[in-house]
Amino acid sequence: MPKEYINPDSLFRSLEYGFSQIVVANGGKTVYISGQTAWDAQRQIIGGTDLAQQTGQALRNVQAAVEAVGGTLADVVALRIYIVNYRPEQADAVGGALREFFPKEERPASTWIGVSALAVADFLIEIEATAVLE
Numbered sequence: 001m002p003k004e005y006i007n008p009d010s011l012f013r014s015l016e017y018g019f020s021q022i023v024v025a026n027g028g029k030t031v032y033i034s035g036q037t038a039w040d041a042q043r044q045i046i047g048g049t050d051l052a053q054q055t056g057q058a059l060r061n062v063q064a065a066v067e068a069v070g071g072t073l074a075d076v077v078a079l080r081i082y083i084v085n086y087r088p089e090q091a092d093a094v095g096g097a098l099r100e101f102f103p104k105e106e107r108p109a110s111t112w113i114g115v116s117a118l119a120v121a122d123f124l125i126e127i128e129a130t131a132v133l134e
Helices: 050-068 087-101
Strands: 002-004 023-024 029-036 075-085 109-115 126-134
Touching: 002 029, 023 075, 029 050, 050 075, 050 087, 050 126
Parallel strands: 075 109
Antiparallel strands: 002 023, 029 126, 075 126
């Protein structure tokens, strides 16, 4: 499904941080993906205390979820990212994973939210996604 990625000069340059300012999608089927964490299918935490590795696993889980409904990461239009005890110096750990998973000019809109804790004490990050499929 065609999507339009808009990053106006009047807003800060977000692509280098791994996300677009605006994504426009028309029609299709909207898919809401529950927050994904660093758990693998056997409920083992991947990445230990490394935020970048946990982020990578959470994004692999988002990818698996969207593929389970017939889509791809290119169909993801928005992310809500919850990071435990977020500090600005952690931005590259999260942004690096986003840049790895999403192509430069077609990155989903994104909101990062610092939280005090998640459902399991060892989770460092949880990522919700919205996708629009044809």
